[in-house]
Amino acid sequence: MSSAQNHRWRSAAAQGLTAVTAVLLAVSLAACGPAETGLQRDSARQLQERVLRVSQAAAANDLSGGLAALESLEADLESAVGSGKVTEERRRSITTAAAAVRADLTAAKAEADAAAAKAAEDAAAAQKQAEADAAAAEAAKVATAPASEGKGNKGKGKGD
Numbered sequence: 367m368s369s370a371q372n373h374r375w376r377s378a379a380a381q382g383l384t385a386v387t388a389v390l391l392a393v394s395l396a397a398c399g400p401a402e403t404g405l406q407r408d409s410a411r412q413l414q415e416r417v418l419r420v421s422q423a424a425a426a427n428d429l430s431g432g433l434a435a436l437e438s439l440e441a442d443l444e445s446a447v448g449s450g451k452v453t454e455e456r457r458r459s460i461t462t463a464a465a466a467v468r469a470d471l472t473a474a475k476a477e478a479d480a481a482a483a484k485a486a487e488d489a490a491a492a493q494k495q496a497e498a499d500a501a502a503a504e505a506a507k508v509a510t511a512p513a514s515e516g517k518g519n520k521g522k523g524k525g526d
Contacts, residue, residue, distance in 0.1 A: 405453070406452070409446040416435060419438070
C-alpha cells in the first residue's frame with residue numbers, strides 16, 4: 367500500500383472513529399439520569415461501563431474488540447429490560463444509537479480488512495517479482511559466462 371493510500375485510509379478511519387465516538391457519547395449521555403428517565407442508576411452505570419469499553423476499543427482502532435464490547439452492551443441492555451430496570455422506550459433509543467455504532471464499526475472493519483488484504487496481495491506480488499528478477503539475473507549470469515569456464519586445462523594443447 368502506498369503512503370498516500372495509507373494516509374487516505376487512516377484519515378477515513380479517523381473520521382469514522384470520530385463519528386463512532388460522537389454516537390457513543392450520545393449513548394453514554396442517554397444512559398445517565400434518574401430512574402424517571404426510564405433507566406435505573408445501577409443499570410445506567412453498568413451500561414456506561416460497556417459504552418466506555420466500546421469507546422476505548424474504537425479509539426485503539428480495535429474494531430473487533432469494539433464490536434464484541436458492543437455485543438456485551440446489547441446483552442446487558444436486554445437483561446436490564448427483562449428485569450424491568452430499563453423501559454422499552456429507553457431500550458429503543460439506546461438500541462438505535464448502538465445500531466449506528468455497529469454500522470460505523472462494521473464499515474471501518476471492512477475497510478481495514480480490505481486494506482490488509484490489498485497490502486498482503488501487494489507484498490505477495492512484490493515477492494513474486496523479486497523472485498522472478500533473481501531468477502532472470504541468475505539466468506543472465508549463466509548465459510554470459512565464458513564458454514571455456516569450468517573445463518580447466520582440457521582442450522588446451524596438443525597432448526590431450
